Amino acid sequence: MASHxxxxxxGLGVISxxxxxxxxxxxxxxxVYWKSADELLRRRGRRYTExxxxxxxxxxxxxxxxxxxxxxxxxxxxxxxxxxxxxLNLFFLRQGxxxxxxxxxxxxxxxxxxxxxxxxxxSARYFVEEALRKDGLRARFDFxxxxxxxxxxxxxxxxxxxxxxxxGVAASDTLVLEDSAAGCESARSAGATCCMLRASHNxxxxxxxxxxxxxxxxxxxxxxxxxARADRA
Numbered sequence: 001m002a003s004h005x006x007x008x009x010x011g012l013g014v015i016s017x018x019x020x021x022x023x024x025x026x027x028x029x030x031x032v033y034w035k036s037a038d039e040l041l042r043r044r045g046r047r048y049t050e051x052x053x054x055x056x057x058x059x060x061x062x063x064x065x066x067x068x069x070x071x072x073x074x075x076x077x078x079x080x081x082x083x084x085x086x087x088l089n090l091f092f093l094r095q096g097x098x099x100x101x102x103x104x105x106x107x108x109x110x111x112x113x114x115x116x117x118x119x120x121x122x123s124a125r126y127f128v129e130e131a132l133r134k135d136g137l138r139a140r141f142d143f144x145x146x147x148x149x150x151x152x153x154x155x156x157x158x159x160x161x162x163x164x165x166x167x168g169v170a171a172s173d174t175l176v177l178e179d180s181a182a183g184c185e186s187a188r189s190a191g192a193t194c195c196m197l198r199a200s201h202n203x204x205x206x207x208x209x210x211x212x213x214x215x216x217x218x219x220x221x222x223x224x225x226x227x228a229r230a231d232r233a
Contacts, residue, residue: 015175015193015226017167018110019160020141021058022121024179025217027131028098029123030057030201036088037068040081046072054204058180060122060153061085089127099134100197102218107140109223116167120145120159122182142167155182157190164190175226177217184209195222 024030030053038048052071056064065078065085074081110117118141121128125146132138143166150158157171164171176187179197187194188209196210197217207213214222 014173015115016169016173017164018115018117018175018177018226019120019163019187019192020117021176021178021180021183022119022128022131023123024057024199024201025177025197026100026103026119026137027134028100028201029093029131032089032092032097035092036085037064039088040085041068041072044072044074044076046074050204053201057202057205058122058154058178058182058186060147061124062147063153086124086126090130093127093130097131097134100199100217102216104135105218106223109218109226113226115226116142118143118145118163118166120163120176122147122153122159124148154180155185155189157186160187160190160192164192178210179205181205181209 020026022029023033034048034053037052041048052067056067059067061082062078065081068074068081069076069078119128119132123146125144125148128144128146129138132141132144145159145163147153150162152158160174160176161171164174167174171191172193174192176183176192176194177197178184178187178194179199179202184194184196193211194209195212195214196207198207198213198215212222212225
């Protein structure tokens with residue numbers, strides 16, 4: 001399927017910095033979360049569903065745990081549930097996870113263009129630091145922002161506003177790369193440009209708020225836009 005440009009794209013500003021989501025965008029860690037959540041709920045006689053995945057995708061841990069308690073009628077305290085979830089997350093993460101096609105090519109292009117970049121994710125810092133050990137990826141980002149760094153997680157704009165502040169640029173000059181509806185809403189509410197990656201785990205997601213939709217991170221339309229806007233900076 002070809003890239004899609006949204007009507008929002010006509011007013012885009014110069015791209016001065018790029019913020020990457022992580023789960024489902026850089027790595028296939030959504031499969032890790034699926035295994036973890038399914039095991040967490042199996043221990044309580046419940047089963048994880050696509051509807052539950054769609055409801056919590058891109059959301060911070062507290063939201064996810066409280067969703068499980070509410071939806072599945074659990075008696076656990078959300079903090080205890082989170083601690084158990086974290087143990088399962090690391091267990092399944094260390095079994096292996098795939099890197100999204102085109103990620104390294106996109107990062108190499110950022111290097112050539114001199115574009116600063118960061119990670120902005122709804123995941124907890126312990127998980128992000130562990131995931132980014134892969135292929136030395138932590139060193140390729142200027143800074144990390146996680147659910148532990150903002151009071152309100154996605155879909156609120158806080159994390160992308162904080163990224164723009166740290167970059168020292170306007171949010172409107174920040175490109176956000178996302179894969180979830182909550183992440184896209186966060187980016188758009190902050191006033192940033194949002195490019196969404198279409199993948200197997202988010203086929204049920206609404207992409208209508210995105211400025212651009214791609215199926216690979218090194219898709220020519222995204223690379224061309226980065227080059228054109230970086231050149232005008």
